[in-house]
Amino acid sequence: MSRRSIALAVVGILLVALPLFAGNYALSVATLILYFAYTGQAWNVMMGFAGQLSLGHALYVGVGAYAAGGLFFYYGIGPWAGLWLAIALCVALGLAIGFLAFRFGISGVYFALLTIAFAEFTRIGFDHFGWTGGPGGMFLRVAQRDTWDLANFRGPPLMYYYAMLALTALAFLACSLLLRSKAGYYWQAIRENEEAARALGINAFRWKLLAVAISAAMTAVAGVFFAFYYNNLFPEQIFNISRSIEIILGPVIGGVGTLFGPVLGAAVLTLLSDGITEALGAMGFDIPGVKQVFYGLVLLGVVMFLPHGIWPPIARRLRL
Amino acid sequence: MPALDLVANVVVSGILTGLVYGLMALGLSVIFGVVRVVNFAHGEMMTIAMYAATVLFAALHLDPFLAVLPVAAAFFVFGYALQSALINPFITRPEHSQFMLLVAVAIILVNAMLMIFGPDARNVQVDYQLESIELGRILVDKARLFAAIAAIVAAAALFAFFRYTLTGKAIRACADNYLGARVVGLNVKHLYALTFGLGAACVAIAGCAMVVLVDVTPPLGPSYTLLAFVIVIVGGLGSMGGALLGGVLIGVSEALAGLFIAPSAKSMFSFGLLILVLLLRPQGLLGRRA
Numbered sequence: 339m340s341r342r343s344i345a346l347a348v349v350g351i352l353l354v355a356l357p358l359f360a361g362n363y364a365l366s367v368a369t370l371i372l373y374f375a376y377t378g379q380a381w382n383v384m385m386g387f388a389g390q391l392s393l394g395h396a397l398y399v400g401v402g403a404y405a406a407g408g409l410f411f412y413y414g415i416g417p418w419a420g421l422w423l424a425i426a427l428c429v430a431l432g433l434a435i436g437f438l439a440f441r442f443g444i445s446g447v448y449f450a451l452l453t454i455a456f457a458e459f460t461r462i463g464f465d466h467f468g469w470t471g472g473p474g475g476m477f478l479r480v481a482q483r484d485t486w487d488l489a490n491f492r493g494p495p496l497m498y499y500y501a502m503l504a505l506t507a508l509a510f511l512a513c514s515l516l517l518r519s520k521a522g523y524y525w526q527a528i529r530e531n532e533e534a535a536r537a538l539g540i541n542a543f544r545w546k547l548l549a550v551a552i553s554a555a556m557t558a559v560a561g562v563f564f565a566f567y568y569n570n571l572f573p574e575q576i577f578n579i580s581r582s583i584e585i586i587l588g589p590v591i592g593g594v595g596t597l598f599g600p601v602l603g604a605a606v607l608t609l610l611s612d613g614i615t616e617a618l619g620a621m622g623f624d625i626p627g628v629k630q631v632f633y634g635l636v637l638l639g640v641v642m643f644l645p646h647g648i649w650p651p652i653a654r655r656l657r658l
Numbered sequence: 659m660p661a662l663d664l665v666a667n668v669v670v671s672g673i674l675t676g677l678v679y680g681l682m683a684l685g686l687s688v689i690f691g692v693v694r695v696v697n698f699a700h701g702e703m704m705t706i707a708m709y710a711a712t713v714l715f716a717a718l719h720l721d722p723f724l725a726v727l728p729v730a731a732a733f734f735v736f737g738y739a740l741q742s743a744l745i746n747p748f749i750t751r752p753e754h755s756q757f758m759l760l761v762a763v764a765i766i767l768v769n770a771m772l773m774i775f776g777p778d779a780r781n782v783q784v785d786y787q788l789e790s791i792e793l794g795r796i797l798v799d800k801a802r803l804f805a806a807i808a809a810i811v812a813a814a815a816l817f818a819f820f821r822y823t824l825t826g827k828a829i830r831a832c833a834d835n836y837l838g839a840r841v842v843g844l845n846v847k848h849l850y851a852l853t854f855g856l857g858a859a860c861v862a863i864a865g866c867a868m869v870v871l872v873d874v875t876p877p878l879g880p881s882y883t884l885l886a887f888v889i890v891i892v893g894g895l896g897s898m899g900g901a902l903l904g905g906v907l908i909g910v911s912e913a914l915a916g917l918f919i920a921p922s923a924k925s926m927f928s929f930g931l932l933i934l935v936l937l938l939r940p941q942g943l944l945g946r947r948a
Contacts, residue, residue, distance in 0.1 A: 385754065391753060391754050391757075393757070438937050439936075439937075442936075442937050442938075442940060443940070444936060444937075444940050446753055447696055447753060447895075448891070448895075448936060448940055450753070450757070451696075451887055451891055451932075451936070452933065452936050454884065454887070455888070455929045455932045455933050455936070456929075456933065458884060458925070458929045459926060459929040459930060459933065462922075462923060462925060462926040462929070463926060465922065465923075466920065466922070466923055466926075579880065579884065580880070583761055586754075586758075587758075590754060590755075590758050594754065625773050626772055626773070626776075626777065627769035627770065627771075627772030627773035627876075628769075628773055629769075630765055630766075630768075630769035630772075631765075631766050631769045631770055631773065633765065634762050634763070634764075634765035634766035634769065635762075635766060637758070637761075637762040637765065638744075638759065638762040638763065638766070641755065641758045641759050641762060642744070642747070642759070645751060645755060
């Protein structure tokens, strides 16, 4: 076995065994880390693999969450059916945005701003759309915390933790396979030099659309999880541009285009944010905003001094 | 159906507010046009200028239109320092890296303001805010008119600077051809910092003018950042006239959407307009194709 698979196995066993020695609070933090690792992985398919910068991934989280959440709220249809609606809607949306953008030759900063525009447009639309409950929000029936109701995805924190762990593991596996598939090599060629890739006969338009569709589908699943984990949905929160930025932070800090980067970045950022809250609380600094200023400063430091993220230097040191 | 008079009034006030938006976006456009970096902390800088004007007003009873001078000078220095210390090393890095850098700056700025000023809205109260001028059947708020005039004067000064001064021409040379500018011996890093300083000064003036029209809260920062993006894309990233035109268009569309639909839906039209422009004319209304 390579050093890489041994490391992976150790991390996997630790994560599966974590609930044995973690309390509910630690479990909720771990669930959050896995959630960001998963969404980061999804975003990475588009940006890290195919080089298309999306700053509007909150769109897919939100549409996924409202699709499955709405079916459950209005018709009592459980998330296992809602999941497919969420995926279908987000893939359609991603394909539509990608089709328009790539057909009209929009790339780079312009593409990024287009993704923001679609997310913001949807946010304000959902705020004025009666079916979603508008700014007042949509509230799903709160979970029974002591029984496992898998059909409706209702249960104790342990269930959500394992669900998120399974999702993250699947995403990791899928991404590692994708990266070494034909599509993965085409994407990397497009990312490095689209003109050269096209000159070699790669249909960049079609492969970029595939990246958007896969990324949107994966993010839709995160949205369904979000809806059933938090039980309340507000357009202002779920579609907010800061949600999109949160999704990006993990992979950028961890290492864009790498497999481990999104996971490591999510862990570092979530623990950092929690650690700052704890430390400031212990020191009695309770002014709103202090925490985020620290967070911003650390972010600034990482972006300035580790341009390729935290993971590549660690991987080199550990020879993984 | 609202009366024609009302619509005319709303359009005029939209144009005037739009000119202030335009000046704010002009700062973003100039920075992008020359440095090729999208300033994701633009709206946050705008709100800092607005807070600065409220502080100067509370402490010294300085009218916001006089506060323009010290605030713009301070912003010029801040912008120059930000570009030379933080952004210049990022010029050759990929876009997402530049984006992250400015997001970090924006997070720090918006939360520093939350720490210092708290979440409550602040404003300035000057007597001309309640006065208006009657032009036939149209009533024009004095404060809005002054704000628009300040924006036009500042924009005209910036146009003149880029057209007639040697430094302005040197900056345009950097924007046209980075390598060529270095070959003829221009200090590109200094000129970039100067450009960022000028862009920041535009925001400062726009902020001082805006604070007589609206109250300022920390969350206004991110929404102004988005607004500035919409305006420069609609007008054409890097085009100075486009930024002003875009500002006026967005100002009017916001005002009309507020009148006919709901004030809270107003930015939906701006984003809709943005999507249309990106798809049909990605270089913007007045932009040149790259």
